Amino acid sequence: MRGVAVTLGAIALVAVGAGWLALGPSAVDAPRTTAPAAATTAVAPLSPAPRPPATAAAPDALLTSDLIALFDQVLAEAQADSKATLMARAPALLAKHLREDWRVRALGLLERYVDMQEALRTLQPPAANDPAFLRRSLEAREAVRRQYFAPEEIEGLFGDQIRQDQFMAEKMELLSNPGLTPEQRAAALAQSEQAWLSPAQREVRKDAVAHLDVMRQTEALQARGASPQERFAARSEAYGYEVARGLATLDQETQEWNARLDRYASAPESEQARLRETLFNESERLRLSGALAMRSAAAPKPAR
Structure with a gap:
């Protein structure tokens, strides 16, 4: 079907469980950086906490989620059957996307990323519709991350993913809480979204929700002719x-x-x-x- 340019789209926000051969989005020559926005939440957070204030020190330009996307791309392009083969092919693949003064450091991060992904594969994946189990799964994943990366590396490389996971965990808890009225639940969800998601992530979520609303309305209109x-x-x-x-x-x-x-x-x-x-x-x-x-x-x- 030929598409029409409308202002609605859809994207999944859950970021849990990934094998080390997953293919990520295309990387750019210099990974983008996003200035974090201030936010707070009452729920005990994983590391990192909600977005640090804008007055914090300037983030490391190499440590962004774009570098993780590049690592996933390198893993796919390498088509390696062992870690040794991967690490032998990785320098040439990284050189196609990263400037020279970043490559040695990125190669070390890539090796730790591969080791971390192998460790994550041993964890039990989160169960559907079980907020408590999802919390435990996220905490276990965070413990594995800490084995391979320093706090500032976790914030730069995985911070957005962790905050999305936290938001989804809170959302599941709120939706399964029978003691909340619809109004209280909606207010709590809005507060959680504001605390954990960046403005860009909130915009994506708004588009996704709008897309689902349009689908439901279209189905209802079709049903009644x-x-x-x-x-x-x-x-x-x-x-x-x-x-x-x-x-x-x-x-x-x-x-x-x-x-x-x-x-x-x-x-x-x-x-x-x-x-x-x-x-x-x-x-x-x-x-x-x-x-x-x-x-x-x-x-x-x-x-x-």
Whole structure:
């Protein structure tokens, strides 16, 4: 389906359990630094604590989450079957992304990162919907980190991830607390989000929540057979004119795509080869089989 530029997106904020062969986002030549913002929380924190005040000493430019993403990229590119092979290939791979005066230090950090990831693999992963177990898992992960990295290295390399984990742990605790009213729970969640997440992370979370809200509203509109005019009015009231207009365009493109799929699927096999070329462009033809398979899987099964 061809996309429409709207202001909504989705991302998962949980950062727990990762094998040392995981592939991270593309790294940049010089890892970015983000000035931490002030925050406090009443919950006993893991290390690091909520974001340090902006008046703290300038952070080390090498020690950022971007370096961890680069390490994950190097691990994937090295295709090594042992640590010795990895460390032999790593200098050349790091040299493609890091300036020269950072490479020796980064190589040492990479070796400790690999050792830490191997140790983390021995931990039991967090259980779903068990806040107490998640807390214990996060504490165990933090204890492993301390074995391989100094406090300032943990803050720079893993601080954002740890704060996201803390937020998710608090969120699970609040959602499972039967003693809170909906209003109290919402206020506590907002306070926890403010304490643990950076402005950029809060913006990502807001977009993710908005994306889910749009999906739920669209499903409800479809279920009651709302007209295009009714959809536009409901969306415009909830999300504004521009988003409603983008979603209306997406609805139209989806309807047009489904119509072409219907025509192709219902045509005789002798006609499908010609329709494949005339109804779909090159990129659409690449996903045609998958789209038809999904439609088939979603179709209601006849009752026996």
